[in-house]
Amino acid sequence: MTPRCTAAVEEALRRLEKTEPDIRAWVRVDADGARAAAERAPDGPLRGVPFGVKDIIDVAGLPTECGSPLRRGRVADADAWLVDRLRSAGAVPLGKTVTTEFAYFQPGPTRNPHGPSHTPGGSSSGSAAAVAAGVVPLALGSQTAGSLTRPSSFCGVAGYVAPVGAWPTTGITGLSPTLDAPGLLATHVAELAAAVEAVDGTRVEVPESIRVSVWPGTELADIDPAMREALDRTAVALADAGAEVDELGSQIRTPELAETHVTVMAYEAARSLQAEAQHPESLSKHLNELLERGRDTPTGEYETALDARRTARTRILELLDRVDVILAPAAPGPAPHGLDATGTPILSRPWQLLGLPVVTVPGHRDPYGMPLGLQFIGHPERAGRLLGSAGHTEALVREISGGAR
Numbered sequence: 001m002t003p004r005c006t007a008a009v010e011e012a013l014r015r016l017e018k019t020e021p022d023i024r025a026w027v028r029v030d031a032d033g034a035r036a037a038a039e040r041a042p043d044g045p046l047r048g049v050p051f052g053v054k055d056i057i058d059v060a061g062l063p064t065e066c067g068s069p070l071r072r073g074r075v076a077d078a079d080a081w082l083v084d085r086l087r088s089a090g091a092v093p094l095g096k097t098v099t100t101e102f103a104y105f106q107p108g109p110t111r112n113p114h115g116p117s118h119t120p121g122g123s124s125s126g127s128a129a130a131v132a133a134g135v136v137p138l139a140l141g142s143q144t145a146g147s148l149t150r151p152s153s154f155c156g157v158a159g160y161v162a163p164v165g166a167w168p169t170t171g172i173t174g175l176s177p178t179l180d181a182p183g184l185l186a187t188h189v190a191e192l193a194a195a196v197e198a199v200d201g202t203r204v205e206v207p208e209s210i211r212v213s214v215w216p217g218t219e220l221a222d223i224d225p226a227m228r229e230a231l232d233r234t235a236v237a238l239a240d241a242g243a244e245v246d247e248l249g250s251q252i253r254t255p256e257l258a259e260t261h262v263t264v265m266a267y268e269a270a271r272s273l274q275a276e277a278q279h280p281e282s283l284s285k286h287l288n289e290l291l292e293r294g295r296d297t298p299t300g301e302y303e304t305a306l307d308a309r310r311t312a313r314t315r316i317l318e319l320l321d322r323v324d325v326i327l328a329p330a331a332p333g334p335a336p337h338g339l340d341a342t343g344t345p346i347l348s349r350p351w352q353l354l355g356l357p358v359v360t361v362p363g364h365r366d367p368y369g370m371p372l373g374l375q376f377i378g379h380p381e382r383a384g385r386l387l388g389s390a391g392h393t394e395a396l397v398r399e400i401s402g403g404a405r
Helices: 003-023 031-039 081-088 125-132 149-155 189-200 225-240 254-272 285-296 299-319 349-353 383-400
Strands: 026-029 050-054 092-097 138-143 158-161 181-186 211-214 244-247 325-329 358-365 371-378
Touching: 003 026, 003 031, 003 050, 003 092, 003 125, 026 125, 031 092, 050 125, 081 092, 081 138, 081 189, 092 125, 125 138, 125 149, 125 181, 149 158, 149 358, 149 371, 158 189, 158 383, 181 189, 189 358, 189 383, 211 225, 225 244, 225 325, 225 358, 225 371, 225 383, 254 285, 254 299, 254 349, 325 383, 358 383, 371 383
Parallel strands: 050 092, 050 138, 211 244, 211 325
Antiparallel strands: 026 092, 138 181, 158 181, 158 358, 325 371, 358 371
């Protein structure tokens, strides 16, 4: 084992031991496995970097329990595609992080590192909290609605949702094949971009003049004043730095897209979890209600929703040929107080329906010190430009926020 790999893994284990009693981000820590993996890690761009794995994603030899007693003790035979790609780049899985039940709404035990009485967000909550607590610089998540973007925002970390279909979901327990997408969480956008490049070769590209369309999200949610101020200040900073900034306006009918998203997710979840639905007593009220809605959705209504998705996707791709990114709030506000709910994914639903890549940019805080994330939505064939625009913006956010992460 090289000294660098040894140091990184042992430091992560020390930080985990210190923070875990309060944060509860981990389902299972594989200390011995991480040490062994570090010893044989290839000399890749992420050599020795420890990472957490959301517990719907397979790691060979470890259980994938999906936050449900119905999957307790089910050990994975092989790594998920995404885990394998990171291992090939030299990264080291440290263990499994908490997920909500089958990556839906029922919360796990995880707490927000910035305020333990506040939710860490949706189903990638354990991964977001593990990064925010400084245990690992990188973690794996996934998104079907807002399961990665929202916890990234609430916990103050950077997040990347891959375009739907761009990264194989082999070895990932999903809810909705049309909507499921793997992703990554990291401390900052630069670390996120390095991991994305290691996974699929995408290289960061910063346009000479970034073209930005701002979407405030107000037709879908009541936006907290601090979040609206963060969005406005960022748009002004981008314009002052030479970006072309305008308003998205009503070019995209987001309320209709949000409702279409729910229809598709419910219909497909009822079929993906058909076996689990035979045991309603072992499922949460939230998940039982979703599966019931999916079973009650006529196939014709589902097919109409898919047609609407295709039409809207064509329209958004035409828009993203004219602008580089859409800038928006990643959530309506800071993480809500309380641990019995995970917050709303409403501001992510339209973009996840359309299968677009999303980067969460951290850095803003509300008056009480809680993180506020902004999301950049981009073209599925220009992820490098999306990451470059997000990294450029994160630097501007640090300037206007006085250097706070």
